[in-house]
Amino acid sequence: MASSLRRYGRRAVSMCRTRKPAFSTSCDDTSLLPQSGTSINLFSAINQALHIALETDSRAYVFGEDVSFGGVFRCTTGLADRFGKHRVFNTPLCEQGIVGFGVGLAAMGNRAIAEIQFADYIYPAFDQIVNEAAKFRYRSGNQFNCGGLTIRAPYGAVGHGGHYHSQSPEAFFCHVPGIKVVIPRSPQQAKGLLLSCIRDSNPIVFFEPKWLYRLAVEEVPEHDYMLPLSEAEVIREGSDITLVGWGAQLSIMEEACLDAEKDGISCELIDLKTLIPWDKETVEASVRKTGRLLISHEAPVTGGFGAEISASIVERCFLRLEAPVARICGLDTPFPLVFETFYLPTKNKILDAIKSTVNY
């Protein structure tokens, strides 16, 4: 086991070590959810959500590159067999076509669930997302909308993805009024949030942490449930510093929290879940309590969404802050293959920042 784990580098080792607390949904959520579920991984949770979405709405469609046979990450397994090739289908290899097609399909009142194979390949669809999907309702004075559109895309580091299979492009989309950006941290979250996104009346970009597709396993209720959008969640309570993150990065942040605890530092960890429109109130309330804030994401630090959170919280909590807001993020470089561990906002980078912020 040790040797196989080594291949994943420190990140995977530590993730596995703390897998259970890192990936589980908080007590608050689970109390609302019947524990009738079985332990499944994140791609299976996505798959369950898609099954439910197609089952409960005959006007829901799933499409994208290679989705027909189950998708390169297996998220769409079994859907075409169950719901037919007219509702679950391959598209040509063309991201702007996929999203543009989805906008039109959604504009007719359908639930258009589009898959972009990797978030790294979403850029050809940028115009369709920014100028079309995001403005469809506004520009028509609410005569038309494409709120039924959900764009799913696996994002983030995966251990060996290099430039084009590792990117976290969420900040680009957080600058676009009219769309929502949602990122789940675990299987149970992924299922509930994805169903909410699919049924929401606004176009949504849903980034899935591909690192966790297979690694993250937790008990997921089998029934149809939804988790609220634009509601952050305190997944670990603390009093000395607030940490804010989303998606796969939360597991790394949780490890840092555990290590900081050994040094007597009590960390509060918040999963933002929805990046726009984001839940400022939950973050603000936490920072008012702790007086310190650290944000961490895999995307490059400059212009990342951490900058927006930092600025907003400084505006609201300036007099309460006892230290500068810390941002532990990816480097301002393309995502580098053999240097992945160096690039990433790893546990000890976060731990150091926690300590220096608390001791400021």
Next chain:
Amino acid sequence: MAFSLRKSKYVIYNNLKTRMGLFGITKNRSCWTSSPTHHHSTPIAAPFVQTFRNTCASFRNTGTLFSARRFESIKAGKQVLDFPGGMVAFTSEMSFISESPKERAHCYRVLDDNGQPIIHQNIVNEEVSITMYAHMVTLQIMDTIFYEAQRQGRISFYLTTNGEEAINIASAAALTIDDLIFPQYREPGVLLWRGFTLQEFANQCFGNKADYGKGRQMPIHYGSNKHNYFTISSTIATQLPHAVGAAYSLKMEKKDACVVTYFGDGGSSEGDFHAALNFAAVMEVPVIFICRNNGWAISTPTSDQFRSDGVVVKGKAYGVRSIRVDGNDALAIYNAVHAAREMAISEHRPILIEALAYRVGHHSTSDDSTKYRPANEIEFWRTSRDPVTRFRKWIESNGWWSGEAESELRSSVRKELLHAIQFAEKVEKPSISNIFTDVYDIPPLNLCEQEISLRETIKRYPEDYPPNVPV
């Protein structure tokens, strides 16, 4: 656990490999393609190119020879490739497909330059013909008056359809109201045909309270859900993939309707055009792509836009049935769109129509086209090839129209339009709450905060803001 980790790594690796594999293939393919520099043939290379062209032609024209070869090939058992998409015959003759046809794709027309029918098989009756003509004239008058209103500073922007009245009105006339329109921005005639009133046009151009778009977009960005006319955006060709998605919905719901989307020659260079045609062919959806090839994309002539024989030939490459039509011949447009609609709906197939026309007006009120094209060229198209005049000659020769009817029509449309403009100008602007609604279905907290903050600023500095926008 170690096992499951190893497995996950293996699967992800394989997935990556699959993705990389696509790049690999693309790369290899580029080795088979001739380099783009071959386009610019040197004088020495020219005869060689010519020979090739002839070879291609002879290859195409000698069906018997080709059949015989194929027969031999099949007999030999190894000379035909069973390849996805069908049988591919091998040949020992190295023959490149010519980049240009011997003759350009023909252009379908019904009326000659003098408005006289070349063939007598019209399906447009007197009533429809007169209505079509009246709408073309209305469109012309609307353009003239709105253009002037912009010049007088009463509206901020305008864009005319001069020279493309036939494409606008005749295509609209050949459709039903259930057919969905995904327009570009030079097809207000389709909306006019569907019953959007002159007052509604004026309201949008003035961005007043009655504008369905709530004053958010520039003039001419019309949209009307009751007329199945999706709101215009300024972006080029982005509506084409939407049309395909909407057509897929019509097909799944087994509706007796199709989607029609419009774009220009410039739009055919956009990625969305290629995406849409390819998707439409693969998805087998009832959509009609109408390209208004008017020769100009702002100042860019088609010679700087593409080297193909226009746009019509691109359909074949995507497996889309296509036709080239005289865009100044309303009857040809009508017939082609009517036939296209039948095929699109009954056969679940996309159709591409390229209408050849000329943008007689400037690109918009922000443009002076005499800076990049000769005034006499514009004048020639405006006078000798005007689609409205040609159609008038036809209805007059049928005895369906008279000079008296003409002046009555023009004066009544003019009167109605001037009234509409005066009225639209007086209607107040939408209130500022419309800034914050419709971004999402429900305004989120940040927008509510921003609205409060803006209102406070307005209270402190009312002189900074236009007085005609209600707070």
